[in-house]
Amino acid sequence: MNRKNFIYLTGMGIGGAMLKGIPVIGAPISVEQALGGGIDVALKKRMADVALTAARAKGATYTDVRIGRYLRQFVVTREEKVQNVVNTESFGMGIRVLANGCWGFAAVDKLDNDSIAKAATAAVAIAKENARIQSEPVQLAPQKGYGEVSWKAPIEKNSFEVPIKDKVDLLLKVNDTAMKAGSNYVTSIIFSVNEQKYFASSDGSYIDQDVHRIWPTFYATKIDTKTGKFQTRNALSAPRGLGYEYLTPSDSEKIKGMPTPLYRDRYDMIEDAGFAGAQGGEKIAAKSVEPGKYDLVLDPSHLWLTIHESVGHPTELDRVLGYEANFAGTSFLTLDKWKSGKFNFGSKNVNIVADKLQKGSLGAVGYDDEGVKCGRWDLIKDGVLVNYQTIRDQAHIIGLNASQGCCYADSWSDVQFQRMPNVSLQAGKTPLTQNDMIKNVEKGIYIVGDSSFSIDQQRYNFQFSGQLYYEIKNGKIAGMLNDVAYQSNTQEFWNSCVGVCDQSDYRLGGSFFDGKGQPQQVSAVSHGSATARFNGVNVINTARKI
Amino acid sequence: MAIFSQEEAQALMKKALSFSKADECEISFSGSIGGNIRYARNSVSTSGSVSQTQMVIASAFGKKQGTVTLNEYDDASLEKAVRKSEELAQLAPENPEFMNYLDPQTYDPLNPKLYDAKTGDMPPKIRTDMVAQSLQVAKDNNLTAAGFLQNQGAFSSTMNSHGLFNYNKSSDINFSITLRTADGKGSGYASRDFEDYNDMDTLKLTKIAAQKATGSVTARAIEPGKYTVILEPSAGIVLLEQLYGGLDARSADEGRSFLSKKGGGTKLGEQLVDPRVNIYSDPMDPRLPTSNYTGDGQPAVKRSWIEKGVVKNLFYSRYWAKKKGVPEVPYPGGFIMDGGDQSLEDLIKGTEKGILVTRLWYIRPVDPQTLLYTGLTRDGTFYIENGQIKFPVKNFRFNESPVIMLNNLEALGKTERAVSGESFQSALIPPMKIRDFTFSSLSDAV
Numbered sequence: 001m002n003r004k005n006f007i008y009l010t011g012m013g014i015g016g017a018m019l020k021g022i023p024v025i026g027a028p029i030s031v032e033q034a035l036g037g038g039i040d041v042a043l044k045k046r047m048a049d050v051a052l053t054a055a056r057a058k059g060a061t062y063t064d065v066r067i068g069r070y071l072r073q074f075v076v077t078r079e080e081k082v083q084n085v086v087n088t089e090s091f092g093m094g095i096r097v098l099a100n101g102c103w104g105f106a107a108v109d110k111l112d113n114d115s116i117a118k119a120a121t122a123a124v125a126i127a128k129e130n131a132r133i134q135s136e137p138v139q140l141a142p143q144k145g146y147g148e149v150s151w152k153a154p155i156e157k158n159s160f161e162v163p164i165k166d167k168v169d170l171l172l173k174v175n176d177t178a179m180k181a182g183s184n185y186v187t188s189i190i191f192s193v194n195e196q197k198y199f200a201s202s203d204g205s206y207i208d209q210d211v212h213r214i215w216p217t218f219y220a221t222k223i224d225t226k227t228g229k230f231q232t233r234n235a236l237s238a239p240r241g242l243g244y245e246y247l248t249p250s251d252s253e254k255i256k257g258m259p260t261p262l263y264r265d266r267y268d269m270i271e272d273a274g275f276a277g278a279q280g281g282e283k284i285a286a287k288s289v290e291p292g293k294y295d296l297v298l299d300p301s302h303l304w305l306t307i308h309e310s311v312g313h314p315t316e317l318d319r320v321l322g323y324e325a326n327f328a329g330t331s332f333l334t335l336d337k338w339k340s341g342k343f344n345f346g347s348k349n350v351n352i353v354a355d356k357l358q359k360g361s362l363g364a365v366g367y368d369d370e371g372v373k374c375g376r377w378d379l380i381k382d383g384v385l386v387n388y389q390t391i392r393d394q395a396h397i398i399g400l401n402a403s404q405g406c407c408y409a410d411s412w413s414d415v416q417f418q419r420m421p422n423v424s425l426q427a428g429k430t431p432l433t434q435n436d437m438i439k440n441v442e443k444g445i446y447i448v449g450d451s452s453f454s455i456d457q458q459r460y461n462f463q464f465s466g467q468l469y470y471e472i473k474n475g476k477i478a479g480m481l482n483d484v485a486y487q488s489n490t491q492e493f494w495n496s497c498v499g500v501c502d503q504s505d506y507r508l509g510g511s512f513f514d515g516k517g518q519p520q521q522v523s524a525v526s527h528g529s530a531t532a533r534f535n536g537v538n539v540i541n542t543a544r545k546i
Numbered sequence: 547m548a549i550f551s552q553e554e555a556q557a558l559m560k561k562a563l564s565f566s567k568a569d570e571c572e573i574s575f576s577g578s579i580g581g582n583i584r585y586a587r588n589s590v591s592t593s594g595s596v597s598q599t600q601m602v603i604a605s606a607f608g609k610k611q612g613t614v615t616l617n618e619y620d621d622a623s624l625e626k627a628v629r630k631s632e633e634l635a636q637l638a639p640e641n642p643e644f645m646n647y648l649d650p651q652t653y654d655p656l657n658p659k660l661y662d663a664k665t666g667d668m669p670p671k672i673r674t675d676m677v678a679q680s681l682q683v684a685k686d687n688n689l690t691a692a693g694f695l696q697n698q699g700a701f702s703s704t705m706n707s708h709g710l711f712n713y714n715k716s717s718d719i720n721f722s723i724t725l726r727t728a729d730g731k732g733s734g735y736a737s738r739d740f741e742d743y744n745d746m747d748t749l750k751l752t753k754i755a756a757q758k759a760t761g762s763v764t765a766r767a768i769e770p771g772k773y774t775v776i777l778e779p780s781a782g783i784v785l786l787e788q789l790y791g792g793l794d795a796r797s798a799d800e801g802r803s804f805l806s807k808k809g810g811g812t813k814l815g816e817q818l819v820d821p822r823v824n825i826y827s828d829p830m831d832p833r834l835p836t837s838n839y840t841g842d843g844q845p846a847v848k849r850s851w852i853e854k855g856v857v858k859n860l861f862y863s864r865y866w867a868k869k870k871g872v873p874e875v876p877y878p879g880g881f882i883m884d885g886g887d888q889s890l891e892d893l894i895k896g897t898e899k900g901i902l903v904t905r906l907w908y909i910r911p912v913d914p915q916t917l918l919y920t921g922l923t924r925d926g927t928f929y930i931e932n933g934q935i936k937f938p939v940k941n942f943r944f945n946e947s948p949v950i951m952l953n954n955l956e957a958l959g960k961t962e963r964a965v966s967g968e969s970f971q972s973a974l975i976p977p978m979k980i981r982d983f984t985f986s987s988l989s990d991a992v
Contacts, residue, residue: 082639089615092598105594109617126581126593129670133678135589168639185800223801228808230801230915323586325692325733326724327967329907329924329991334730415592454908454943456922461943461989463920465912485912485920487943487987518584518694518722520970540986544916546804546949 038069038196041208045148048200050113051095054120056202059128060097062140063120064201064370067093067111068412071194073160077171078187079179085164092412095120099127101137107413141395141403143372145204151366152210154359155243159192159214162244170247171218174273178220181277188218188273190247191239191512193524197369205371213362213524214246215239215512216269222280231283231482233276234467236260236301236449237267238509239524241362255505258434259470259477260448262301264507265360279468279480286480289469291541295444296486296534297437302466303425304509304527305450310490311352312423312527314459315379316406317388317398323418327518329457332490333385338398343385346494349532351426352380354389356405361422361526362510369416372405379423383495391418410521417517424508424528428500434531437501444472445484445539450509452485463487465542483543493534501530548579548597549666549701552713558601558619559705565628568605568635572647572706575601579666580698583677588684588691590677595670605631609644612637645864648843650709657835662742665717666699673697676721676748683752684725689759691752693723697743704843712839719743720965723752724925725759726992732765732938733992734758735905735925737780739965739972741835758904758926765938767988768929774900774956775983776893776930779964779975781903781923786975787966788909788919789948790825790881793851795860799870804917804949805857818857819952822886825852827878833963834974836879844876851881855952885961885976893959893979895933900979902928902935906944909968917947922989941992942985954981 039047048065055063069091076084092109093116104127108119167190175186195211217235224230240246242265249268254261260275261268298306313319314331322330337343356374358364367373370392378386392403409416438446449467456462469481488496510526550558559573577599584592604613605628612634616627677695684691696719703713722737734755740746777785798805798812805813828848829836840846842864850858859875867874894902904926912918923941930936959977966973 081642083641083643085638086613091617096594102590103592105592107594107596107598109598109600122595126595126670129674130583130590130593133585133590133674133681135587164637164639185802221802225801225810226808228801228806230806232802232914321587322690322692322726323591325586325690325726326584326694326722326735330726330730332990413596413598415594417592452910452912452920454910454920454922456941456943456989456991457907457924458991460991461922461941461987463912463943463945463987483913485945489990519582519696538987540945542912542918542945544913544918544947544950546916546947546953 044198045200045206047093047111047116048198048206050116051093051120052200052202054117055095055097055124058121058124060099060124062098062202064096064199065093066369066409066412067198069196070411071160073192075164075167075171075190076187077168077175079175079185080172082168090411093119094409094412094415095123096415097123097127098138098140099124100131102127102131102134103138104130105415138393139396141392141401143203143392143403145201146207147204148206150208153212153241153364155212156245157243158212159244160194170269174218174269177270178218178273178277181274182222182281183220183277184223185221186218191215199367199369199371201371203371207367207371209366211365212243213239213241213512214243216247216267218273218276220273220276220280222284224284229284231280233279233283234449235269235276236262236272236467237269239362239512240360240508241364241526242360260468262299282480283482286482288483288543289481289539289541291539293536294539295441296537297441297444297446297472297531298534299448299531300507300529301449301509302447303529303532305453306464307423307425307527307529308511308514308525309453309455310459310462310493311379312420312525314490315388316418316420317390317394318418320388321394321397324516328516332458332460338385338388344383344495345380345385345491346383347497348383349428349497349500350380350383350494352423353426354379354421354423356421358422358526361508362524363422363526368405368407369409370403370407372403372407374405377404389418389420394418408523410523414519414521419516419523420525422526425500425532427503427506427530430502432499432501434501434505437499437531437533438472438477439475441472441533442474445481446470446472446477460489461487462490483541484539485542486537486539488537493537496534496536498533498535500532503530505530548577548599549699549715550577555701555703555713556705556711559703561621562603562624562628563705563707565625566605566707568607568632570606570647570707571628572604572704573601574704576700576702578698578700580696581668581670581673582694582696583673584694585677585681586692588681603627603631605635606644607635609640609642610635610638611641611644643865647706647708648710651839651843651845653712653838653845654830656714656838657830659741659832659835660837661715662717663699665697665719665741665743668697668743676746679749680723680752683749683756687756687760688728689725689756690728691723691725693721695721695748710843712843714837716837717741719746721746721748721751723755725752725755727759727763731992732759732763733925734762737965737967738963762926762938765940767940770942770985770987772982772984774897774979774981776897776900776902777978777980778890778904779962779977780967781906782978783964783966783973783975784906784909784968785919785946785948785951786883787969787971787973788917790851792917793860795862796866798860804915805860812860814857814860816857817855819852819855819949820955821855822955822958823852823855823952824884826850826882827880828882829879831882834880834882834972840876840878842876844874846879849878880973882974883961883976886958888957888959890959890977893957893977894930894935896957897930897933897979900930901939902930905967907967912945917949918945919947920945941989943987943989944984945986946984951980951983956981
């Protein structure tokens with residue numbers, strides 16, 4: 001699934017997703033089909049062996065096979081109406097081979113022995129053809145075969161097993177709550193994902209994985225017909241690697257005492273909708289920001305996106321090396337900066353970790369899409385760049401003899417390549433709450449929720465906006481602001497980080513739609529942090545007249 | 547077999563429909579074959595081919611609809627899928643906005659330029675040869691190439707129980723290339739998209755990118771602010787598509803669009819931009835062929851959207867048109883903006899002081915009220931003085947609305963085909979000279 005299709009199915013254009021316009025995957029199926037267990041693992045192994053054998057016979061020196069069944073469910077409501085209930089399924093096989101030192105790939109959705117063998121043959125033919133213009137052979141980091149293993153997301157309640165009626169009832173209640181509180185229009189959605197992925201390789205791995213994700217969200221719009229102004233307040237939920245348990249409200253998972261409730265591992269969608277309904281009108285009436293330098297206090301519901309764009313992407317080794325130059329760009333974090341061992345990415349408060357195992361995160365899996373067991377490692381340590389994210393055919397470039405397990409494909413029909421793991425700012429070690437942090441700010445803005453985001457092709461210059469902006473004057477929140485966006489340069493911004501709240505404030509944000517590659521693919525990734533303070537950041541006013 | 551002929555598709559869908567017991571049933575059947583090469587660091591990075599088909603069966607009882615999909619087309623599979631769609635429809639909640647499936651429609655003949663069989667089924671060798679030409683330019687000029695070449699053939703067809711039937715085949719080849727200098731101080735870009743691979747000249751496009759890359763080395767920093775800019779089509783398209791993509795009646799009627807008016811109503815029929823701006827769609831235009839029917843099965847016709855700067859039409863979905871008692875206006879397959887007689891070189895010659903922009907990147911909405919967008923220049927930004935390109939300049943971040951931009955129009959060049967680096971949609975766009983374009987900060991990115 002992709003943002004374009006997501007918007008089509010939900011019948012609206014939205015901001016806040018990561019990507020625009022990529023090829024369609026998935027097609028509608030019934031609930032009954034979605035609850036089916038898919039193909040038996042023994043049959044998948046037999047299918048994979050057909051591909052492995054056929055590719056080897058044609059001259060492949062390495063082959064991996066991914067059999068994917070990708071299930072997605074959208075339940076979409078608008079005001080008092082059910083707009084759409086759609087289950088989609090995408091099923092097929094992707095075969096990647098190395099032949100004559102070059103990669104080749106073919107994908108097929110008819111999985112009889114003949115079609116599989118033909119696809120394997122095609123992949124080898126493509127590899128051999130392309131080897132003519134290959135400057136140097138692919139160098140794969142060694143990877144031991146794991147034999148037959150499996151991994152399953154540790155969810156409590158499979159969202160696909162929850163009756164549609166329960167979801168519809170919840171969403172209609174959300175809409176009603178927001179409208180009673182002041183919204184004119186509300187769209188609400190529960191988007192559930194289940195990736196049933198089977199991986200096999202000529203290294204001897206046969207890996208069966210079951211990945212679950214969920215994203216409950218809404219968009220509540222308030223219109224002032226007198227002035228013609230309108231404002232939308234989006235949900236403060238996060239897409240998560242959880243089951244339907246995420247939608248069971250829990251007081252212990254709420255952060256209270258701020259202008260709007262904030263949520264950790266359980267989300268109270270109805271409560272959030274009530275606040276959103278009221279805040280639409282507040283946003284319209286809010287004072288337009290005076291441009292200038294402010295100390296920013298950034299909530300994790302906002303900061304995740306800044307981390308994603310300014311830390312996650314520039315530490316991707318393929319981008320550093322130039323593999324993304326034609327689309328998403330390169331990176332300012334060049335190899336010489338890493339080699340120096342002292343490149344000052346941020347202040348001492350900045351510790352950023354890559355983690356493919358984090359429970360409840362979008363990027364959590366047991367093994368990546370080229371059969372590498374996943375792990376956790378430092379990217380930025382005490383403000384210094386110490387590592388990148390990489391995969392098997394690039395690991396040797398930074399002196400590694402094994403991949404870090406960052407390979408992913410968004411469907412069976414796309415070739416796997418380097419995608420970012422969960423990348424998160426570590427909480428501060430000294431006890432510090434949001435209120436403690438705000439107390440010490442003389443002239444600042446507290447920003448909650450994500451909105452507009454844009455960064456240059458080497459990840460220097462960025463501009464971000466949020467959902468809610470609160471002016472901070474002399475240590476106190478002094479009311480709502482509007483028309484706020486901040487601009488900065490990545491290194492400058494992270495060096496202005498003067499504090500990070502403690503672990504009690506740590507939360508995950510993330511995206512279902514991180515876009516990269518050609519043909520473009522999406523991946524789902526989480527970014528955790530506690531609230532952080534950045535001093536002297538340039539804020540612009542975005543109000544215009546047409 | 548990923549490309550089914552009209553007769554093959556029709557026979558399968560007819561068979562599936564024969565099993566239907568619902569009030570209404572509609573079947574969509576589509577498939578594609580294609581291949582691609584992606585290269586970087588002057589060498590192939592990934593490459594592959596994909597072949598797939600899918601049939602979607604939708605059944606409706608009253609305002610309740612159920613859908614299923616399948617990719618096995620024997621009689622038993624078809625019947626099973628129809629039954630499942632009916633079961634799901636009976637269980638589904640009512641959708642008050644559900645519209646009955648269309649009655650039979652009359653379509654104009656398909657644009658003959660829409661499909662080229664050889665482009666859809668291109669052998670790997672042709673792709674490799676086209677990329678080899680591009681790589682040679684990079685090597686000859688001591689530049690580093692990253693590029694992408696993709697070809698695809700596809701078919702799409704719909705049939706329903708009211709007698710509607712449509713079918714089309716389309717082909718596509720797209721190419722984009724970025725060349726960077728060895729020292730990383732210069733970068734250039736070019737891209738194109740066509741239906742026929744014979745139109746795609748990877749050599750010529752790579753030479754353009756090479757010129758941009760070598761010409762953009764040692765860029766100077768100049769102060770951000772308001773400048774006269776010349777947006778090449780590959781730059782202009784990413785802002786224009788936000789404007790024409792936003793011509794939606796429902797959001798305007800509901801008061802949540804840049805086309806909504808204070809106190810209610812929309813700007814339909816009102817002057818929105820400079821009178822020289824004409825934007826329309828035409829499925830039969832040989833330069834940008836699109837299907838003879840729209841995404842929801844309605845006939846695709848030539849239609850004006852902005853005429854002499856006035857909002858001439860807004861998209862009306864079938865549901866919204868019925869609610870408002872107006873004709874349906876479906877979303878078209880492609881957009882065309884009229885241009886002038888001047889070449890890009892002429893526009894540069896006529897510019898006293900300004901900035902030439904090759905490409906805009908990472909375009910995101912900032913304020914839907916004013917259609918304000920932010921983004922950055924990329925891959926070749928040059929300072930113009932006294933009608934000549936004087937030197938490359940560092941990239942900028944902009945905050946600009948296409949509505950404001952088209953009210954600050956100075957001149958239009960000759961329309962040409964461009965492909966958006968954001969949405970990957972093609973359009974016919976002229977190079978545009980715009981005054982007071984707002985650059986809000988500098989970027990160090992190359």
